[in-house]
Amino acid sequence: MITSACLTDTSMTGHDESLTLATAFLAAGATAVIGTRWPVEDDTAAALAIRLHHHLRDGDSPAEALRRAQLELLRPGSALRDSLGPHFTAVDDARLSHPASWAGHVQHGI
Numbered sequence: 302m303i304t305s306a307c308l309t310d311t312s313m314t315g316h317d318e319s320l321t322l323a324t325a326f327l328a329a330g331a332t333a334v335i336g337t338r339w340p341v342e343d344d345t346a347a348a349l350a351i352r353l354h355h356h357l358r359d360g361d362s363p364a365e366a367l368r369r370a371q372l373e374l375l376r377p378g379s380a381l382r383d384s385l386g387p388h389f390t391a392v393d394d395a396r397l398s399h400p401a402s403w404a405g406h407v408q409h410g411i
Contacts, residue, residue: 302331303353305346310336310407323409333363333410344392345402348385349374355384364408374403 304310310323323336335353337346352373356366373381377397382389396402 302326302334303350304334304336305350307337307340310338310409323407327410331410333408335363335367335406335408338405338407339401341402341405342396344389345374345396346406348389348392348397349403349406351385352381363410367406367408371403371406374398375400 304323304326310321312320321336323334326334349370352370353366356369357363359366361369374397377394381397
């Protein structure tokens, strides 16, 4: 399960980080959930999601797929750009590689 909205792994009330939308999916039976710890911009989150799904399709575990996608955004290059397609040409490398764009995505579960 991938929750691509902002703050899906943050408690909006109180300070108990175990009570989030992401952990609710785990409690409901999901084996793995990826959520976000802070607000993320749509375009950079979409770039991460494209690469994440690529790695999941290749058979990586959710944790490994997320790790690989985050590393790709950390050091964007021409191969990453080619895989994202023309809709992401306006997103510069500085925004893609900034930790605020990718580090807030975390994985829970198996």
